[in-house]
Amino acid sequence: MDPSLNISETATCTTCTFSEDFSNYWTAVLFFRHRNGSFHRVPLMANLGLEKQRGGMTVYYTAPYDKKTKVTAFKPVSLRYLFTYFASPCRQRPILAFPPV
Amino acid sequence: MTKGFRMLIGDPAYRNPSPNTEEFKSIAFRCFTEPWGPAPANSEIGGSWDTRNFPNKPCPYGLRVNNFFPTCWDGVNVDSPDHKSHVAYPSEGNFATQWECPST
Numbered sequence: 001m002d003p004s005l006n007i008s009e010t011a012t013c014t015t016c017t018f019s020e021d022f023s024n025y026w027t028a029v030l031f032f033r034h035r036n037g038s039f040h041r042v043p044l045m046a047n048l049g050l051e052k053q054r055g056g057m058t059v060y061y062t063a064p065y066d067k068k069t070k071v072t073a074f075k076p077v078s079l080r081y082l083f084t085y086f087a088s089p090c091r092q093r094p095i096l097a098f099p100p101v
Numbered sequence: 102m103t104k105g106f107r108m109l110i111g112d113p114a115y116r117n118p119s120p121n122t123e124e125f126k127s128i129a130f131r132c133f134t135e136p137w138g139p140a141p142a143n144s145e146i147g148g149s150w151d152t153r154n155f156p157n158k159p160c161p162y163g164l165r166v167n168n169f170f171p172t173c174w175d176g177v178n179v180d181s182p183d184h185k186s187h188v189a190y191p192s193e194g195n196f197a198t199q200w201e202c203p204s205t
Contacts, residue, residue: 028166045163062172067200
């Protein structure tokens with residue numbers, strides 16, 4: 001993904017629950033491997049209370065509760081975070097996520 | 102903060118959860134063996150109901166993966182060569198309990 005490409009600014013739609021939010025969140029998909037070697041995609045479930053959407057993920061941006069920690073907001077169009085997990089010798093799944101505009 | 106902030110969590114080679122490592126703090130798994138309902142007491146995300154390794158038993162009501170991102174920033178760098186060194190987790194507690202950042 002080209003770092004100069006700013007999807008958050010050019011997107012015209014969103015699947016986020018809040019229609020004002022043009023974020024792009026990509027979530028990992030888990031595959032189960034059968035003994036015969038074939039892969040089966042494990043379905044994604046929506047969170048409790050959000051069953052109208054088909055899968056996806058829930059993202060929390062939490063603020064400090066301690067009343068003293070200083071918070072600096074990241075510039076909305078530029079935050080990118082990437083995480084990988086469920087790696088196996090044969091497969092690794094990177095996820096790219098962009099913040100709300 | 103200037104543009105271009107990036108951070109990375111996770112390690113594809115992470116296998117053995119050991120407390121106080123960055124990888125330990127970044128992920129928690131919840132294996133649901135009962136239907137969903139109101140959250141029982143003391144079952145908060147990242148707490149004792151979670152495991153830090155992928156469940157090794159059936160989870161008929163679902164598997165939840167929680168990823169926690171560092172909440173502390175060095176105040177200067179929007180990125181670093183490993184995409185991790187410019188941010189940090191609080192030295193103790195989890196995202197819900199402890200916000201004090203290490204003095205880096």
